[in-house]
Amino acid sequence: MPGLLKIKDLIAAVLLLILSIAMYLMTFNFERLTVSQIGPDFAPRLTAGGIFVLSLVLLFQTLLDWKRAKKENSGKVTEGHAEQEQAEVVEEDTPKVERYRNVALTTGLILLYIYLMPKLGFLITTTVYLFVQFCLLGQKKTWNFLLFTFLSVTTAVVVYYVFRFGFELRLPDGILG
Amino acid sequence: MAADLIAGFSSMFTPYNMLLIVTGVAMGLVFGSIPGLTATMAVAICLPITFTMDPGSGMALLMGLYIGGVSGGLIPAILLKLPGTPSSISSTFDGYPMAQKGEAGKAFGLAFVFSFLGGILSITALILISPPLAEFALRFGPIEYFAITMFALTLISSLSEGSIVKGMLSALLGISLAMVGSAPIDSFPRFTFGMGQLDAGFNLLPALIGLFAVGEILNISERKISPLTKGNTPPPKMKGFGFSLSEFFSQGWNYLRSSLMGVGIGILPGIGGGTANIIAYATAKNQSRYPEKFGTGIPDGVVASESSNNAAIGGALVPLMALGIPGDTVTAMLLGGLVIHGIQPGPLFFTNDTDIVYGIFAALIIANIAMFLFLSMGIRLFVKILSIPKHILLPIILVLCAVGAFAENNRLFDIWALLFFGILGYLFLKGKFPIAPAILGFILGPIAEENLRRGLQLTQENFWPFLTEPIAAVFWIIALLSVVLKGWKNYHQKKSLGGT
Numbered sequence: 001m002p003g004l005l006k007i008k009d010l011i012a013a014v015l016l017l018i019l020s021i022a023m024y025l026m027t028f029n030f031e032r033l034t035v036s037q038i039g040p041d042f043a044p045r046l047t048a049g050g051i052f053v054l055s056l057v058l059l060f061q062t063l064l065d066w067k068r069a070k071k072e073n074s075g076k077v078t079e080g081h082a083e084q085e086q087a088e089v090v091e092e093d094t095p096k097v098e099r100y101r102n103v104a105l106t107t108g109l110i111l112l113y114i115y116l117m118p119k120l121g122f123l124i125t126t127t128v129y130l131f132v133q134f135c136l137l138g139q140k141k142t143w144n145f146l147l148f149t150f151l152s153v154t155t156a157v158v159v160y161y162v163f164r165f166g167f168e169l170r171l172p173d174g175i176l177g
Numbered sequence: 178m179a180a181d182l183i184a185g186f187s188s189m190f191t192p193y194n195m196l197l198i199v200t201g202v203a204m205g206l207v208f209g210s211i212p213g214l215t216a217t218m219a220v221a222i223c224l225p226i227t228f229t230m231d232p233g234s235g236m237a238l239l240m241g242l243y244i245g246g247v248s249g250g251l252i253p254a255i256l257l258k259l260p261g262t263p264s265s266i267s268s269t270f271d272g273y274p275m276a277q278k279g280e281a282g283k284a285f286g287l288a289f290v291f292s293f294l295g296g297i298l299s300i301t302a303l304i305l306i307s308p309p310l311a312e313f314a315l316r317f318g319p320i321e322y323f324a325i326t327m328f329a330l331t332l333i334s335s336l337s338e339g340s341i342v343k344g345m346l347s348a349l350l351g352i353s354l355a356m357v358g359s360a361p362i363d364s365f366p367r368f369t370f371g372m373g374q375l376d377a378g379f380n381l382l383p384a385l386i387g388l389f390a391v392g393e394i395l396n397i398s399e400r401k402i403s404p405l406t407k408g409n410t411p412p413p414k415m416k417g418f419g420f421s422l423s424e425f426f427s428q429g430w431n432y433l434r435s436s437l438m439g440v441g442i443g444i445l446p447g448i449g450g451g452t453a454n455i456i457a458y459a460t461a462k463n464q465s466r467y468p469e470k471f472g473t474g475i476p477d478g479v480v481a482s483e484s485s486n487n488a489a490i491g492g493a494l495v496p497l498m499a500l501g502i503p504g505d506t507v508t509a510m511l512l513g514g515l516v517i518h519g520i521q522p523g524p525l526f527f528t529n530d531t532d533i534v535y536g537i538f539a540a541l542i543i544a545n546i547a548m549f550l551f552l553s554m555g556i557r558l559f560v561k562i563l564s565i566p567k568h569i570l571l572p573i574i575l576v577l578c579a580v581g582a583f584a585e586n587n588r589l590f591d592i593w594a595l596l597f598f599g600i601l602g603y604l605f606l607k608g609k610f611p612i613a614p615a616i617l618g619f620i621l622g623p624i625a626e627e628n629l630r631r632g633l634q635l636t637q638e639n640f641w642p643f644l645t646e647p648i649a650a651v652f653w654i655i656a657l658l659s660v661v662l663k664g665w666k667n668y669h670q671k672k673s674l675g676g677t
Contacts, residue, residue: 009608026368030365040363043629047352047353047356050345058343105398107395113579133571133572134569137402142566163226167229171583
């Protein structure tokens with residue numbers, strides 16, 4: 001995938017530039033509560049300045065590399081690091097769209113899990129979360145619903161009671177409480 | 178010191194603490210041996226259960242996890258050519274060819290014995306170096322601490338993998354994230370966006386677990402997991418340790434050099450076993466009389482890698498215990514574990530909590546022995562564990578992460594923070610930004626700011642002494658050198674890449 005890395009760097013640099021500017025502007029609302037030479041705004045401004053300068057460097061590096069690669073025009077952009085592939089997992093690489101869809105699904109599932117936990121309680125949400133996540137992560141041929149059900153229920157129950165009685169931590173009870 | 182050490186041992190020789198150490202080592206070995214799970218993750222998910230223990234017992238468990246986690250990586254490295262953790266990368270170079278030649282038993286024997294010996298040497302170094310270092314550090318004031326934290330941050334940014342610009346950006350982002358919440362000294366709330374829950378800032382635990390564990394889980398979730406096809410490797414036949422005494426003694430110098438390198442690299446902030454094993458392997462190869470044999474399955478390669486990665490453990494604990502500055506990601510977690518118990522590692526740690534300090538030393542030695550026993554007797558079991566599918570393990574780990582984030586303050590907000598940091602960690606991985614500098618930035622940023630402001634109060638608002646005080650100056654110079662060196666190296670690498 002020539003060029004891929006560079007686009008990511010470009011996006012990262014631009015986002016960081018925006019972030020640093022926003023951060024710098026926000027420090028103007030900080031109030032001085034001491035008479036000292038530097039107040040609570042000093043370190044954030046310094047950090048924001050650092051991010052600004054370094055992301056500019058990253059931006060120029062990326063553009064320069066891109067330009068140089070275009071000049072040499074072998075069609076290949078030298079990639080700093082080959083993407084680390086986990087050979088045991090992948091037979092042939094999953095298409096990019098599918099990979100991002102998978103991540104989005106898992107992220108969404110975790111979001112829902114956290115959102116529902118105080119409402120339905122740890123036991124119910126964890127059981128459901130685990131079951132769905134097992135399915136999301138494994139290929140279809142690994143789906144074993146009996147095993148998944150057993151594992152998700154056992155894990156939820158064991159974790160809940162071990163923390164409740166072993167470590168004095170009461171996880172959200174939700175509607176079961 | 179000897180008396181303290183004996184006291185340390187006697188505090189660990191209770192059935193409860195011994196059980197904790199042994200459990201920690203066993204769990205650590207499991208986490209280390211499964212590729213994708215690391216010692217950092219093992220410590221992260223066990224941290225919350227140490228909250229209710231007394232600090233000594235908590236540390237006993239965590240030390241077991243640390244030693245086990247670093248050691249476990251050798252199993253898949255030798256059997257499957259897959260390093261279980263970054264600490265075992267170069268164990269695959271000669272370990273796997275040895276296993277292919279039918280010498281798996283010998284490779285394992287060498288790996289266990291030299292992991293053990295590397296560990297013992299580094300713990301000895303830790304016990305000898307850290308107390309005098311702590312005593313020396315007693316005279317450090319805010320000026321010196323500011324210089325040390327900046328030194329650690331610069332070093333980690335420049336030493337971590339990949340581009341130095343990204344490393345430094347990563348550290349600055351970590352510092353920025355730590356600024357959320359009350360400012361030091363005057364407690365003015367910064368970057369809270371009016372959210373009361375952010376007044377105290379992000380908790381360390383959700384930040385650590387999120388960036389490391391959850392980010393990694395999201396990254397793995399990109400691809401559907403199929404069962405390990407290579408998992409049915411037969412366990413190796415062990416007969417004794419598979420090597421003769423003369424073979425053992427012929428590795429003496431290699432062992433000593435690799436272990437000392439491991440300790441040295443471990444002490445430097447930001448790099449640990451993951452870098453140590455590669456450098457030790459390369460050095461062993463360069464200095465060998467038969468460098469061409471490296472990579473074909475010779476004992477020297479396994480010995481260099483395995484003694485150096487375990488030696489890095491003791492090294493990484495030196496700055497944590499003596500200065501309160503974590504050297505790698507696991508020690509960053511350990512710092513969190515100590516702080517939760519109200520203990521601040523650093524110079525005063527050695528005078529105020531002598532029992533815990535020496536308890537940690539004792540726990541490390543016991544854990545090292547337990548690791549050795551587990552591996553030499555239970556290798557068959559650990560080989561079986563390799564075939565536990567990850568699509569089962571990862572969701573369970575995520576649940577434990579969520580519980581861990583929740584446990585510190587019993588608030589759901591921290592689980593949201595966990596997810597936030599998880600997504601951030603994933604983006605870091607995707608953009609090839611190193612994560613370790615961000616973690617160190619998150620921990621050291623506030624320390625640096627506080628010391629800067631304290632120091633300025635001391636010097637009547639004059640910044641000059643920050644640079645000219647001798648101890649501080651030394652740290653600034655080393656920090657500057659590390660950046661220049663890395664920049665120079667990067668430049669030359671680029672030039673040679675462009676040339677070909």
